[in-house]
Amino acid sequence: MKKTLLTSLGLTLLLSTSAGAAFAEDADSVPVAKESNLTSLLEYHEQEPNDSFEQANYYFIGDAVIGRLGVEGVPGVWEAYDVYKIKAFESQKAHFTIQGDRYSDSWLQMTVYDNTGSKMKRSRDGQYSLDVELEKGKEYYLAVEVFPGLQPGGHIFDYKVSSEAVR
Known part of the structure; x- marks a missing residue:
């Protein structure tokens, strides 16, 4: 599990660094609006278990993650919420969007917690x-749950959380 997580994090950093460098080279020739709607650099699936702050999957602003709630994970335990850990590399406003199932009696909601919970x-x-x-420099948690x-x-709720920095 640790090896898979470290490999995923390494790939994420490599891709975001490469994409960032390529984007920076083109930045002089392409005007970008202050509020950019650029698509995510990376889209991936959640890794179970991620049902607590201690088990949270890493999430980077600008990426997108696909998850599922309402299914049985460990026998007898229902996936009721997912948690993602965010490290702020700069002070910024982040805009999170969730796409997913919505029923007349329940829907998805997102909650952001600071590093103390x-x-x-x-x-x-x-x-x-x-x-x-x-x-900048602080860690946060994003929880996705059913309300x-x-x-x-x-x-069963299939969802996709994406985010962008709002300038």
Whole structure:
């Protein structure tokens, strides 16, 4: 598991560094609006277990992750929420968007916590986006869960979380 995670992180850093360098070379010749809607550099699937702060998958602003809630993971345990760990490499506002299933009685919500586990901001009333200020050098957690709660054997939620820095 650790070897897979380190390999994934290494690949992520390599790709983002390469893409960033290529983008920087072209930056002089291509005007970019202050609020850019560039697509994600990397899209990947969550790695289980990621059901707590201690088990959180790493997530980088600008990437996209695909996950699933409402299925049985370990026998008898239902996947009720997923957690992602974010490191802020610069102070910025991050805009998170979640695409996924929505039912008349339940939907997905996102919550951002600081590194102490204190809730900072939560999406409300079925909103599928969330803006939050991140401070350079700090770590944060993004939790994806079903609201008002998940019933074993109930709905299955497939989702995709993406993000971008808003300047």
